[in-house]
Amino acid sequence: MDVGAAGDGAIGRVTTVVVSRDRALALTRSLPCHAGRVVLVDNGSSDGTAELVRRRFPHVEVVELDENRGATARNLGVHLARTPYVAFADDDSWWAPGALARAAEVFDAHPRLGLLAARVLVGPRERPDPVCALMAASPLPAEPGMPGPGVLGFLACGAVVRREAFLACGGFDDVVFFFGEEERLAADMAAAGWWLAYVDDVVAHHHPTPPRDPAARRALATRNAVLTAVLRRPWRIVARRTLAAALGDPATRRGLLAVPPRLSRALACRRRLPAPVEGALRTLEGL
Structure with missing residues (x-):
């Protein structure tokens, strides 16, 4: 790690919020790669994560929760951040040297920028995540002055x-809870008039472990896609996603069956997006 980057004035304007649950070993590899202030929100771990981090990484501020709050745990980290910008990281990811200083410069230069999506390099071979290619080729019109x-x-x-x-738009929600939580937040930030831009020269590293149960993840993705549609999209989009799940494989049908317990909460929070965002x-x- 470029320790000189940590002393850069720009990086002092960014706090990194890491959320983890029962991944102490992964944190011993990723936390040394972080520069600047770091807040770790421990999502109800039972493997001694909080104690290990306090002992081995005393510069990291640890917040220990007594239950798993999913993606909403990041909201607590953002509330605790005392910097104008907040970077997110998982227990198996970290930001490249100089990346957060560059991000702060981009935000400083673009007051309407609400979210910066970075280039994510995956695994030891550092292959760009396929999502990055999609973002780089986005067909959405960039407003004049947008950084990407x-x-x-x-x-x-x-x-x-x-x-x-982030805070004005409510952060991540407890309806989706985890996995696919980005979709609703991105739409709400755009609806509030904030820019969301892909900036290729801000880089993060991600070394994920293969999912232990791919079918369970697919079921979770299906559940959350339907719930997100209920939260913000027209009913025909809800119907389309529901039908696709019902006609899919056993995993997607299992995900659809997991929707009803969260449906009343989703309906209570339902709000249609402005026409330009929906368009x-x-x-x-x-595509």
Whole structure:
């Protein structure tokens, strides 16, 4: 790690929020790669994560939760950040040297920028995540002065947010809870008038472990896609996603069966997006 980057004035304007649960070993590899202030929100771990981090990484501020709060645990980290910008990281990801200083410079130069989506390099071979190619080729029109292609989605472990914008839009929600939580937040930030842009020269590293149960993840993705549609999209989009799940494989049908317990909460929080944002989402879905 370039320790000189940590002393850069710009990086002092960014706090990195890491959320983890029962991944102490992964943290011993990723935390040494972080520069600047780091807040770790321990999501109800039972493997001694909090104690290990306090002992081995005393510079990291540890917040220990007594239960798993999913993606909403990041909201607590953002509230605790005292910097105008907040970078997210998973327990198996970290930001490249100089990346956060560069991100702060981009935010400083673009007051309407609410979220910066970075280039994410995956694994030891550092192959760009396929999502990055999609964001780089975004068909959405970039407004004059925007620092990169306009996007309506992002990878949480490769995103930096303007703290003010994130909190004003409610952060991540407890309806989706985890996995695919980015979709609703991105739409709400755009609806509030904030720019979301892909900036290729801000880089994050991600070394994920293969999912232990791919079918379970597919079921979770299905559940959350339907719930997100209920939260913000027209009913025909809800119907389309529901039908696709019902006609899919056993995993997607299992995900659809997991929707009802969270449906009342989703309906209570339902709010239609402005026409321009809904139109932009349809443009992306049409691809």
